[in-house]
Amino acid sequence: MTTSTALLFADLTGVAVFAASGASAAVAKRLDLFGVVFVGVVAALGGGIFRDLVIDEVPPLAFADWRYAAAAAVTAAAVFRLHPQLARLRTTVLVLDAAGLGLFTVTGTLKALDAHVPAVGACLIGMITAIGGGLGRDLLTGEIPVVLRREIYAVAALAGSIVVALLSTYGLARAAPLTAAATFVFLLRLISLRRRWSAPVATLRPPRTGTRGPQG
Numbered sequence: 001m002t003t004s005t006a007l008l009f010a011d012l013t014g015v016a017v018f019a020a021s022g023a024s025a026a027v028a029k030r031l032d033l034f035g036v037v038f039v040g041v042v043a044a045l046g047g048g049i050f051r052d053l054v055i056d057e058v059p060p061l062a063f064a065d066w067r068y069a070a071a072a073a074v075t076a077a078a079v080f081r082l083h084p085q086l087a088r089l090r091t092t093v094l095v096l097d098a099a100g101l102g103l104f105t106v107t108g109t110l111k112a113l114d115a116h117v118p119a120v121g122a123c124l125i126g127m128i129t130a131i132g133g134g135l136g137r138d139l140l141t142g143e144i145p146v147v148l149r150r151e152i153y154a155v156a157a158l159a160g161s162i163v164v165a166l167l168s169t170y171g172l173a174r175a176a177p178l179t180a181a182a183t184f185v186f187l188l189r190l191i192s193l194r195r196r197w198s199a200p201v202a203t204l205r206p207p208r209t210g211t212r213g214p215q216g
Contacts, residue, residue: 006175007107010182011048011061012071014103019044019072021096022137023079028093029141033080039140040076041069047132051108054125055115094193097134097146101153102185104130105160106178110168119165126161127154130185152192155199160185 022043026036045062052060062068108129112122131147131154138145146153163181167173191197 007110010103010178011107012067014100014107015044015048015068015071016075017096017103018047018100018133018137019075020079021093021100022133023076024083024093024096025137025141025143026076027080027083031141033077036080037073037076039137040079041072042140043133043137044072044075045069045133046136047104047108047129050132051111051125051129055112055117057111057115095190098186098189098193100133101130101157101189102160102182104133105157105185106164106182109161109164110173110178113165113168113173119169123158123161123165126164127157130157130160149198152189152197152199156185156188156192159188 019040023036023040025043026039031039045068048068049060049062052058052062105126109122109126112125113119117125134153135145135147160181163184164173164178167177167181
């Protein structure tokens, strides 16, 4: 399997996983078929469209290659049809989202590096590619985006993109190491959820309400 074929397979797998994540979230919000498919497509393609526009790949693959939109729409429709058999949708969404996060981190970073974006920029593009779909999904379903909460989400994607950039620098950007990088992001996200790891937040102190003594 060539590198381009492997990237296409990983990209389409990420599309399907994020489409399932978006569709599951939409089902949980009791949206109709169109709403479920629309949210699934936005979740699946949003990050990739951003990536392609930034690296000047126009039109984005989501529009130029019918397989991307088809994979997203078919997966979302399948989730809508099969949702009675999907137990505990919240857990399903979280696991699928973590898997999509890992896959899109790897493909986004690699595509940026292939477009000769410097390593730091490629890491940022990889991170935004990974979190873009989840951001769109949460906004459309009326949730505070995961990336804005205390949870380890964008940090996991950024860590994974740094691993991919290092692998590429040392000539190790092959299937097995890249799979390990995607798995690293996936596990980091799930472990952080399990152990309730979070980024620090500002401590809000109540305003001082000291009383003044009588003045004479």
